[in-house]
Amino acid sequence: MSNAPTSEVLLRQIERLGGHVLLAGLPADDLLGELPQAQGWSWHAGEQRLLEARFPGRCHFGVTPPPGPFEAAVLFLPKSRELTDYLLAALASQVPHGHLYLVGEKRAGVERAAKQLGTLAKAAKLDSARHCQLWHASIGEAPPAPDLHALAQRYSLPLADGELQVLTLPGVFSHGRLDRGSALLLEHLDGLPTGHVLDFGCGAGVLGATLKRRYPQSRLTLLDVDAFAIESSRLTLAANGLEGDVIAGDGIDAAPTELAAIVSNPPFHQGVHTSYEATERLLREAAKHLRPSGELRLVANSFLRYPPLIEEHLGACRSLAEADGFRIYSARRA
Structure with missing residues (x-):
């Protein structure tokens, strides 16, 4: 199975993602196979079913992240701006003194979402390819988990x-x-x-x-x-x-x-x-x-x-x- 463009852009920075990483909203592609220590978090039942079939026990389904902490977390940009705010806050709470990444298509509004990431910590663009962008922020003291x-x-x-x-x-x-x-x-x-x-x-x-x-x-x-x-x-x-x-x-x-x-x-x-x-x-x-x-x-x-x-x-x-x-x-x- 080929990788989604967002996954391909993320894998261009694979040296940053070798540890205990949480991939939130990940596509149902080969990404978990490329990152053997990573764990997924999905809220889409169809993608979860496909991921569970290929990578049993490695993807959590639900509205809250799996228990952390993690060294890093990646958010694959969702459609809703309000959901993006919640997910970024939830992920930031799971990566104390760690790294938070945001990846998404330009036409889906990833530059706008990068400003939302910037409300948590200083955000910087790491890469741009395949009509996608990858952004990064270093999290210090983790904020409390948001109350959904x-x-x-x-x-x-x-x-x-x-x-x-x-x-x-x-x-x-x-x-x-x-x-x-x-x-x-x-x-x-x-x-x-x-x-x-x-x-x-x-x-x-x-x-x-x-x-x-x-x-x-x-x-x-x-x-x-x-x-x-x-x-x-x-x-x-x-x-x-x-x-x-x-x-x-x-x-x-x-x-x-x-x-x-x-x-x-x-x-x-x-x-x-x-x-x-x-x-x-x-x-x-x-x-x-x-x-x-x-x-x-x-x-x-x-x-x-x-x-x-x-x-x-x-x-x-x-x-x-x-x-x-x-x-x-x-x-x-x-």
């Missing part, structure tokens, strides 16, 4: 059955606000089959929590690829006194079977790139996870040609509503 839950943003949704409290963590889709697609779907949750219901791509758990209040006798599972979304959903459920199984997984393959319904505002972003692969796989595979007469109900941008894919793999597709550039689709398994 204290960074959660809370907002209230006025629903027919009372206000719903929503908590979102840095880096989670639509952080601190309700997106337009979910708002439209929330208005069209009537008439779902009862039983085991899945919120696919759950984000902060808005849809899942609403479903559990609307259908209290149904079992609820919430699924997302991102550990920060998983933690946000747990916080949202707890804030409303609701119960549900919250699981991390890379797409619909990780979902339970014999579901009464799958409800989703499916994701279509991966890093700085746009990808519809997870949603298209959901549409192709939903029937395998639904019981007979089980329903898939989702919101999507109106311009996306999803109905033919839904009808090919699941059944007749109905459009329930359209507004603000979004459309609600529904289909039942035969």
Whole structure:
């Protein structure tokens, strides 16, 4: 497997990384094989699965770093500026009198993120290649580990059955606000089959929590690829006194079977790139996870040609509503 450009730039400075190093947000490539004493930290379930298969026990999954201390830590730049702040602070707390590196693509904003690194210690650019940059800062006395839950943003949704409290963590889709697609779907949750219901791509758990209040006798599972979304959903459920199984997984393959319904505002972003692969796989595979007469109900941008894919793999597709550039689709398994 070839290395990502960010890994290649990092390996140009391999002499700096020979000790106990923590690689945060690393790509699922050969990097851990090149750095035998390094340990990974991932919050993406798909990349974690690939890394665990190739380098068993060497990559930690979750919203907090594995126990340190480390001689050095490397942050592979994430998309969210707020998440970058948290991750840099968390890594700095793990490298007392050590080194903190930042690597990322120029178009992803690595120069902007270098200024965030500079708030912790003096930052200097070490290398620039493959449209990427590598920055470095020396950490003195390690700052205390940041309190992730204290960074959660809370907002209230006025629903027919009372206000719903929503908590979102840095880096989670639509952080601190309700997106337009979910708002439209929330208005069209009537008439779902009862039983085991899945919120696919759950984000902060808005849809899942609403479903559990609307259908209290149904079992609820919430699924997302991102550990920060998983933690946000747990916080949202707890804030409303609701119960549900919250699981991390890379797409619909990780979902339970014999579901009464799958409800989703499916994701279509991966890093700085746009990808519809997870949603298209959901549409192709939903029937395998639904019981007979089980329903898939989702919101999507109106311009996306999803109905033919839904009808090919699941059944007749109905459009329930359209507004603000979004459309609600529904289909039942035969």
